[in-house]
Amino acid sequence: xxxxxxxxxxxxxxxxxxxxxxxxxxxxxxxxxxxxxxxxxxxxxxxxxxxxxxxxxxxxxxxxxxxxxxxxxxxxxxxxxxxxxxxxxxxxxxxxxxxxxxxxxxxxxxxxxxxxxxxxxxxxxxxxxxxxxxxxxxxxxxxxxxxxxxxxxxxxxxxxxxxxxxxxxxxxxxxxxxxxxxxxxxxxxxxxxxxxxxxxxxxxxxxxxxxxxxxxxxxxxxxxxxxxxxxxxxxxxxxxxxxxxxxxxxxxxxxxxxxxxxxxxxxxxxxxxxxxxxxxxxxxxxxxxxxxxxxxxxxxxxxxxxxxxxxxxxxxxxxxxxxxxxxxxxxxxxxxxxxxxxxxxxxxxxxxxxxxxxxxxxxxxxxxxxxxxxxxxxxxxxxxxxxxxxxxxxxxxxxxxxxxxxxxxxxxxxxxxxxxxxxxxxxxxxxxxxxxxxxxxxxxxxxxxxxxxxxxxxxxxxxxxxxxxxxxxxxxxxxxxxxxxxxxxxxxxxxxxxxxxxxxxxxxxxxxxxxxxxxxxxxxxxxxxxxxxxxxxxxxxxxxxxxxxxxxxxxxxxxxxxxxxxxxxxxxxxxxxxxxxxxxxxxxxxxxxxxxxxxxxxxxxxxxxxxxxxxxxxxxxxxxxxxxxxxxxxxxxxxxxxxxxxxxxxxxxxxxxxxxxxxxxx
Amino acid sequence: xxxxxxxxxxxxxxxxxxxxxxxxxxxxxxxxxxxxxxxxxxxxxxxxxxxxxxxxxxxxxxxxxxxxxxxxxxxxxxxxxxxxxxxxxxxxxxxxxxxxxxxxxxxxxxxxxxxxxxxxxxxxxxxxxxxxxxxxxxxxxxxxxxxxxxxxxxxxxxxxxxxxxxxxxxxxxxxxxxxxxxxxxxxxxxxxxxxxxxxxxxxxxxxxxxxxxxxxxxxxxxxxxxxxxxxxxxxxxxxxxxxxxxxxxxxxxxxxxxxxxxxxxxxx
Numbered sequence: 001x002x003x004x005x006x007x008x009x010x011x012x013x014x015x016x017x018x019x020x021x022x023x024x025x026x027x028x029x030x031x032x033x034x035x036x037x038x039x040x041x042x043x044x045x046x047x048x049x050x051x052x053x054x055x056x057x058x059x060x061x062x063x064x065x066x067x068x069x070x071x072x073x074x075x076x077x078x079x080x081x082x083x084x085x086x087x088x089x090x091x092x093x094x095x096x097x098x099x100x101x102x103x104x105x106x107x108x109x110x111x112x113x114x115x116x117x118x119x120x121x122x123x124x125x126x127x128x129x130x131x132x133x134x135x136x137x138x139x140x141x142x143x144x145x146x147x148x149x150x151x152x153x154x155x156x157x158x159x160x161x162x163x164x165x166x167x168x169x170x171x172x173x174x175x176x177x178x179x180x181x182x183x184x185x186x187x188x189x190x191x192x193x194x195x196x197x198x199x200x201x202x203x204x205x206x207x208x209x210x211x212x213x214x215x216x217x218x219x220x221x222x223x224x225x226x227x228x229x230x231x232x233x234x235x236x237x238x239x240x241x242x243x244x245x246x247x248x249x250x251x252x253x254x255x256x257x258x259x260x261x262x263x264x265x266x267x268x269x270x271x272x273x274x275x276x277x278x279x280x281x282x283x284x285x286x287x288x289x290x291x292x293x294x295x296x297x298x299x300x301x302x303x304x305x306x307x308x309x310x311x312x313x314x315x316x317x318x319x320x321x322x323x324x325x326x327x328x329x330x331x332x333x334x335x336x337x338x339x340x341x342x343x344x345x346x347x348x349x350x351x352x353x354x355x356x357x358x359x360x361x362x363x364x365x366x367x368x369x370x371x372x373x374x375x376x377x378x379x380x381x382x383x384x385x386x387x388x389x390x391x392x393x394x395x396x397x398x399x400x401x402x403x404x405x406x407x408x409x410x411x412x413x414x415x416x417x418x419x420x421x422x423x424x425x426x427x428x429x430x431x432x433x434x435x436x437x438x439x440x441x442x443x444x445x446x447x448x449x450x451x452x453x454x455x456x457x458x459x460x461x462x463x464x465x466x467x468x469x470x471x472x473x474x475x476x477x478x479x480x481x482x483x484x485x486x487x488x489x490x491x492x493x494x495x496x497x498x499x500x501x502x503x504x505x506x507x508x509x510x511x512x513x514x515x516x517x518x519x520x521x522x523x524x525x526x527x528x529x530x531x532x533x534x535x536x537x538x539x540x541x542x543x544x545x546x547x548x549x550x551x552x553x554x555x556x557x558x559x560x561x562x563x564x565x566x567x568x569x570x571x572x573x574x575x576x577x578x579x580x581x582x583x584x585x586x587x588x589x590x591x592x593x594x595x596x597x598x599x600x601x602x603x604x605x606x607x608x609x610x611x612x613x614x615x616x617x618x619x620x621x622x623x624x625x626x627x628x629x630x631x632x633x634x635x636x637x638x639x640x641x642x643x644x645x646x647x648x649x650x651x652x653x654x655x656x657x658x659x660x661x662x663x664x665x666x
Numbered sequence: 667x668x669x670x671x672x673x674x675x676x677x678x679x680x681x682x683x684x685x686x687x688x689x690x691x692x693x694x695x696x697x698x699x700x701x702x703x704x705x706x707x708x709x710x711x712x713x714x715x716x717x718x719x720x721x722x723x724x725x726x727x728x729x730x731x732x733x734x735x736x737x738x739x740x741x742x743x744x745x746x747x748x749x750x751x752x753x754x755x756x757x758x759x760x761x762x763x764x765x766x767x768x769x770x771x772x773x774x775x776x777x778x779x780x781x782x783x784x785x786x787x788x789x790x791x792x793x794x795x796x797x798x799x800x801x802x803x804x805x806x807x808x809x810x811x812x813x814x815x816x817x818x819x820x821x822x823x824x825x826x827x828x829x830x831x832x833x834x835x836x837x838x839x840x841x842x843x844x845x846x847x848x849x850x851x852x853x854x855x856x857x858x859x860x861x862x863x864x865x866x867x868x869x870x871x872x873x874x875x876x877x878x879x880x881x882x883x884x885x886x887x888x889x890x891x892x893x894x895x896x897x898x899x900x901x902x903x904x905x906x907x908x909x910x911x912x913x914x915x916x917x918x919x920x921x922x923x924x925x926x927x928x929x930x931x932x933x934x
Contacts, residue, residue, distance in 0.1 A: 160880045166826060167873035170819035176797060179892030180815075184882045186890050215825070229881060375834040444836045465839070474840045480862050481830070481837040498842040564865060578841075 011021075018277065070249060085114040087237050087267040088135045092150035095130065095139070104130060105292045114236075117268045119278060122288030123314040124567070124597055128271045129241050135269060136160045136239040155237035155267065159230030160224030163242040165222035174200075174217070174225060175210040181232040182459075200229040203258040210582070218430060220251020224258050237267040246595050248623040252277060270419070273597045274317040287311070315599030322626045325602045325659050364497070366606050393454065394419050395617050401450035403433070411437040413643040416636070420585065421653030422617040423608060424646075425628040428638035433620045437638065438588045441619075443468045453586070472586040473579030477594060479571040480564060482578070488566070489559040492546035492578045499582045500538050504531065545581065553577040553607065569600030576607060580616070587611060589620045593627070605631060606659040613657050631658060671792075675928035678907060679793040680723060685802035690908055691790045697912060698782045702929045704771055705919035707778035713915045714785035721907065724794040732792075736784045743796035744777030775930050796821055798893065805895040812885040819874050827867055834862055 089111040095104045104127045112118055112135070118130045133139040137154040140147055162168055172179040178196040187195065196210060203224040214222065223243050230238070239260065244252040256277035259268070270278055285303040287296040287310065295310060296303050304311070304318065311318050395419040401413040411433030418424060426434045439445045443465030450457070451464070453471035457466045476482055485491050550556055553573045558566065563574055572592060580587060592608070593601035608618050609631060622628065628635045633651045637644045673680065679687065701707050719729050751773060753766025800818055803809040838858060 136880070138876065138880060142876055162873065162877060164870075164873055168877040170815055170822065170874060172797065172818075172822055172880050176892060180878075180883070181881045183889045183892060184884065184887075186888050189890055189892065189894060192892055214822075226877075233882060437838065442836075442840060444839060469840065469842060476833065476837050476840075478833070478866075480865065481834050482841060483862070484838065484841055484858060494841065502842075564861075567817045 034332055050225065056173070065431050086111045086153060087116070087155050088112045088269070089151065089153040090131075090134065090149055091152075093131075093134065093147070093152070094149070095127075095134070095145060095147040097145060102291075108292065108294070110286070110294075112267060112269060115265070115267055117263065117281060117283045118270070119275065119282045119285045120269065120271045120288065121275070121285060121311065121314065121316055122295075123290045126288040126290050126314075127292040128288060132160075132239050132241055132269060132271050137236075146532050155235070157233055157235045158237045158239055159233050159235035159242045160241065161223065161226045161230060161237040163245050165219045165226065165246060168226045168229075169214050169222075172213060172215070174207060174212045174214055177214060177225065181229050183477075184234070195232060199231050200225075202231060202262055203228045204254065218251065219249050220254050223247060223251065223255045227255065227258055229263070231262060235266065237269065238263060240270045242272055244272065244277070249625065273315065275421070276317065276319050279319065282473070287314075290314075293543045312598070315597030315601075317431050317598045321598050322630065325598075326630065329492060365535070382616075395422075395454060397452045398450065401440075401451050402448040403436045404446045404448065405436060410445075411440060411638065411643070412641060413437070413449075416643060416646050418586065418617045418619060419653060420615045420617055421612060422619075422633050423612045423631055423651075424617070424619045424634045424636055425632035426619060426621045426638060427623070427628055427637045428644075432638045433641040434638050435590060436559065436641075438474065438590060438619070438621065439642075441468060441588060442472060442474050471584060472588055473576075473584045474588045475572075475575050475579055475592060477590045479568075479575035482575045483563040483571075486562050487559070488555060488561050488563055488574060489546050489550065491574060492549050492581050493561055495546055495581050496542045496580050497535075500535070500542065549577050549581045550574075554603070569596060569601075569603065572596070572600070572604055573607065576604070580611065585616055587616055587618050591621050591623065593624060594624065602659055606657065606661070609657045609659055612653075613655070670728070673792065674725050675723045677721045677723050677793065678900045678903035679721050679732060679789070681898065682793075682904035683802055683806065683895055683897050683901050684794045684799040685806035685895065686801070686897065686901050687790065687794065687904060688803075690905060691786055694786050694908060694912065695783065698779055698786065701779065701893045702931055703919060704775040704778070704925045704927050705923045706916055707782060708924055709776050709915035709918045710912070711778040711781040711785070713911045713918075714736075714782050714789065717907075718785045718789050722789055724792060732788060733785075736781050739780045739784055740777040743780040744773035746773075747776050748773030771925065771927055781799055785865050786792055798895075802895040805891055810885060811883075811889060813876065815883065819878070820871070823867065823870055823874070826870065828861060830863055830866060831859070836858060 031432045091109045094103045097104060108131070120131065122128050130139065134147065134152070135144065135154060136158045138160065139145050153184040169177045171180055175196055179192050183577060200207060200210065205221060205224050205228060214225065217225065227243070238259070243259070244255050247255060252274065260281055270282070272278055279300055282300050285296070285298065285300045287303060287307055289295045296307050308318070312321065312324055396418040398413045398416045400415075402409045403411040419458060426437070428434055436445060440447045441451065443461065446461070447464070452469050456467045456471070458467040483491060485494055505629060547559065552561060553576065555570060555574060555577065558570065563571065566574060576587070576589075576592075586610070589608070592604050596604065605627065608620065612618050620627070629649070631651070632649050633653055634646055634648050636646045698707075698710055701710060715733070717727065718733065722729055748765060748770050749763045751903025753764075753768030755767040756764055757767060757770070758765045771913045795873065797818060800809070800814040804811055
C-alpha cells in the first residue's frame with residue numbers, strides 16, 4: 001500500500017500571518033502545534049522520493065548501525081510477517097513535515113498485538129506523538145501530512161485522548177459533550193442518556209447532575225471526561241497522548257486509575273513522560289532515539305534496567321529520576337559550594353532556618369557591605385541587596401496581608417518573611433489562592449495590610465506596583481505571555497533598557513521641582529536629544545549584558561530567533577532570564593516545572609537553586625511534592641484563601657546547589 | 667458570567683422553538699424598520715420595553731441594568747438628527763447647530779425605533795440559549811452541522827481568550843515600559859496583544875478541531891440530535907404574544923396619538 005496525503009495550504013496560519021504583516025505568527029503557531037502542513041504537493045512528493053534515494057544509498061550503513069546498539073530485547077518486527085491478531089501495524093513508514101529538512105521516520109516498522117499495553121518513550125521531538133496519530137488514523141485522515149508506508153493497518157475503532165484538557169471539548173456542558181459523540185454515531189436520542197451515565201461511571205466521574213458546565217470541572221476531571229467521551233466510541237484501541245502531563249499529582253493518579261479500569265479488554269498505546277503510574281501495567285516499552293529510530297523494544301523491567309542512562313537523557317520522569325538528579329553528597333562532594341552542606345533535608349541545619357546569621361558562608365561580608373546601606377543612587381539599579389545569610393534583613397515582610405479580588409479577600413497572610421537564600425514552595429489545592437498571592441505581591445491585584453520589600457514601604461496602588469517591580473520578578477506559567485519583542489536578545493535587552501530609562505528618569509527628576517516643570521523639560525528638544533545620546537551610549541553595554549545573561553541561561557546561539565520559535569523549556573528559561581537580568585533579589589514563579597519533561601524541569605530547578613545560592617530568594621508555586629521535600633527551605637501551605645503554615649524544611653539558606661549540573665536542557 | 671445570564675423563570679418565549687422564534691423576530695425587525703410614524707415607533711418602544719420586563723424571565727433589577735444601556739442608544743441615535751438635521755421651522759440655532767421642528771421629531775422617531783430594536787433583540791437573546799438555537803437551526807433549517815458545531819465550539823473558547831487577555835495585561839505590567847516613551851508603547855499596543863492571543867487561539871482551535879474529528883465528527887454522515895427541536899403550543903403562544911404586542915402598538919398609535927404627526931419621511 002502506498003499513498004500520499006492530499007495537501008493544502010494552511011489557512012488559519014496564513015490568515016494570522018498576513019493580518020500581522022509578518023511570518024512570525026504563522027511560524028510560531030506551526031512550531032508549537034507540531035502539526036504542520038506542507039506548502040505544495042510537489043514539494044512533498046519530491047521530498048519523499050529524495051528520502052527514498054537516500055535510503056537506497058544508505059541501506060548497508062543503516063542496517064549496520066541498527067545491529068550495533070547494545071542490546072535489542074526484541075528487534076522491530078520484520079515487515080514481511082503479518083500477524084493476524086495485530087491491532088495496529090506499520091511497515092516502512094516515512095513521513096515528512098514541511099519546513100523540516102529530514103524525514104521524521106525512515107522505514108519504521110512496528111506491530112502491536114491485540115490487547116497489548118504499549119508505552120512509547122523518547123526525547124521530545126522524536127515523533128512519538130506523530131506515530132500515535134498515525135496509528136490512531138488521525139494522520140493523514142484528519143491532519144494532512146505527507147506520508148508513505150509499505151503497509152499501514154490502523155485499528156478498526158480507536159479512541160484518542162490528548163494532552164490539553166481545555167481543548168478537547170466543543171460543547172459547554174458535560175452531557176452535551178458526551179452526546180456529541182453519540183450524535184456522530186447516530187445513536188437514537190432515547191438511548192443517549194443511559195449510555196452517557198454509564199460512561200461517566202466507568203471513568204469514575206460521579207457528578208451530581210450530568211448537565212454540568214465543563215468549565216466548573218477540575219483539569220483532572222476534564223481529562224476523565226475526555227476519556228469517557230472516547231469510550232462512547234466503543235474503541236478496541238485506546239491511544240493516550242500524554243494525558244496526565246498537564247495535571248497535578250492527584251489528577252494524574254485519578255486519570256491513570258480510570259484508564260487502567262477501562263483498558264482490560266483493549267489495546268492501549270501510551271505516550272507519556274511521567275511513567276510512575278503506568279509502568280507496572282505496561283506489557284511492552286518502546287524507546288525511540290532522537291531521530292525517530294527504535295532504540296529498544298521489550299518488557300518494561302528489562303528496558304528500564306538496560307536503558308536508564310538514555311531515559312535520563314531523554315528527560316523521562318522514571319521512578320528514581322529525582323534521586324539521580326540530586327548531586328549533593330553523591331560522589332560530588334568535592335564541589336566547593338556543596339562542602340559542608342547537609343546530605344538530606346531530614347538531617348541537620350534545622351536551626352539555620354530560624355537563625356541565618358549562624359550559617360553565613362564565606363564571601364558574604366563585601367556583599368553585605370554593599371547592600372546594608374542603600375544609598376539613593378544605588379537603589380534604582382545595579383546592585384540590589386543580593387547577599388546571602390549574613391544579615392537578617394528580610395527581602396519581603398508581610399503582616400496582616402490580604403489580597404482582594406472583587407472586594408473579597410482571596411488570600412490572607414498573617415505574618416511571613418522571605419529571607420535571602422530562601423526557596424519557598426507554595427503548595428495547596430487548586431483555587432486556594434496561591435496565584436492570587438503572587439499577583440497581590442506584584443501589586444497586580446488590590447491588597448491590604450503591610451507588604452514591605454526590603455526597606456521600602458510604598459503607599460498607593462501605583463507606588464506598590466513600582467516597588468514590587470523594582471524588587472521582584474514574576475514568571476508566568478505560559479512564558480509566551482511575557483514576550484514583548486520578536487528577538488530573543490531584545491527580550492532580555494528590553495528589561496535592561498527599561499531599567500536604564502527608569503534610572504535616567506529618576507536622576508533627572510530629582511533635580512527639578514514641580515511636576516509641570518518636569519513634564520516640560522521631558523518634552524523639550526534638547527532634553528530629547530540628550531536622552532537619545534544617553535540611550536545610544538548605553539546600548540553596547542546593554543547588548544553585552546543581555547548576551548551574557550543568555551549564555552548563562554543556556555540560550556547562547558539563539559540571540560536572533562523569534563522567542564515563539566524556542567522549545568517550551570527554552571521559552572521558560574528565556575522568561576526567567578529576562579526577569580532576573582537586572583538582578584532583582586526576589587523571584588516569583590508560577591509552576592515553573594509544570595508540563596515539562598524531566599530534563600527541562602531539572603534545568604529550571606537548578607537555575608532556581610543557583611540563584612538561591614547566590615542570595616536571591618525564590619517563591620515558587622508547585623504541586624510536586626519532591627520540590628517541597630528536597631529543594632525548598634520553607635514550605636508555605638495555602639488552604640481556603642489563607643496561609644495555613646509556613647514551616648522550614650530543614651534545608652539551610654546557605655546550602656549549596658543540590659541538583660546535578662549535567663542535567664542541562666535543550 | 668454564566669450565573670448572571672441564567673433566567674429566574676421560564677416563559678413561553680423560552681420554551682418556543684428557537685428557529686421559529688428567530689423568524690418571528692426577524693419579522694418584527696422588518697416591521698419596526700418600516701414604521702414611519704412617530705406615534706407608532708413610540709408605542710412600539712413602550713410595548714416591547716414592557717414585554718421585555720414581563721417575558722424575559724429575569725428579575726427586574728437585571729433587566730433594568732441591561733436596559734439602561736438603551737439610554738445611550740437613544741441619545742446617540744436621536745441627538746445627531748436633532749442637532750444637525752434639516753428642517754424649515756427653525757426653533758434654535760447656534761453655529762452649525764440648528765434645531766428645527768422636523769429634525770427634533772425625526773430625532774425622537776429614530777431614538778424610539780432604536781429602543782424598539784434593542785428591546786426586541788434583547789428579548790430574543792435573553793430567552794434563547796446558543797446551543798438551543800444551533801440545534802434548532804440544524805434540525806429545522808438544515809444548517810450544516812459543520813457550521814453549527816464550529817460556532818458552538820468557538821463560543822466555548824471565548825472565555826479562555828478573555829482570561830488570557832487579562833494574563834497578558836498583567837504580564838505586560840510586570841515587564842514594564844522597556845524604555846519606550848508612552849506614545850511609542852501605545853503604538854505597539856495592538857501588536858503586543860494580538861500576537862500571543864492569536865497564536866494561542868489558533869493553536870487551541872486546531873486542537874479542538876482535531877479532537878472533534880477524532881470523535882468521528884463527520885459533516886457528511888447522518889446524525890441524531892441530543893436535543894429535539896419540536897414545534898409546540900409554546901410556539902403558538904409566542905407567536906400570539908408578539909403579534910398582539912405589535913398590534914397593540916399600532917392600535918394605540920391610531921387611537922391615542924401622542925404626537926399626532928404624519929409620515930416622518932415626507933414633511934410633518
